[in-house]
Amino acid sequence: MKLKLNVNGKEYDLEIEDRKLLVDVIREDLALKGTHIGCDTTDCGACTVLLDDRPVKSCTVLAAQASGHKVTTLEGLSRSKEMKILQKSFVDNQGLQCGFCTSGMLISSYALLKKNKKPGELEIREALSGNLCRCTGYQGIVKSISEASKEIEKTQEKITEVAR
């Protein structure tokens, strides 16, 4: 089938098999390897991307279903200030070890902080309930997100001060 797909703000004209999954199009056709495949059974969340700003597991979405929507991968958020702060916080707070789950964790965290600027521990854990990590024990990840939310708030306060 022929398919138009908007990924990271860019329109792609693709010719793919009808049954091709979004994650496979992202990785194989668009060569965006920041989106990982950890299970292929909807369990791990390593393949999480934003679909119209909502986190989804791209191994459970047909590429055809994403047509007409806005798909955002980790690469598409690389210039975002919030994502840069999140990435630094994951490094500073031992939010990762092997890093395989990290892109999915970052996407879910980013989506959480967009709708809830000061999430509590339970809200963070709930937002990450679809993302599995086999290495960290989650404490470092939760701390990373919590610290990032404080840092993002500080940055916004500075911007407001400068604008006054």
Ligand code: FES
């Ligand atoms: S690869 Fe999609 S949930 Fe694991």
Ligand code: FES
């Ligand atoms: S850091 Fe290894 S799976 Fe999460």
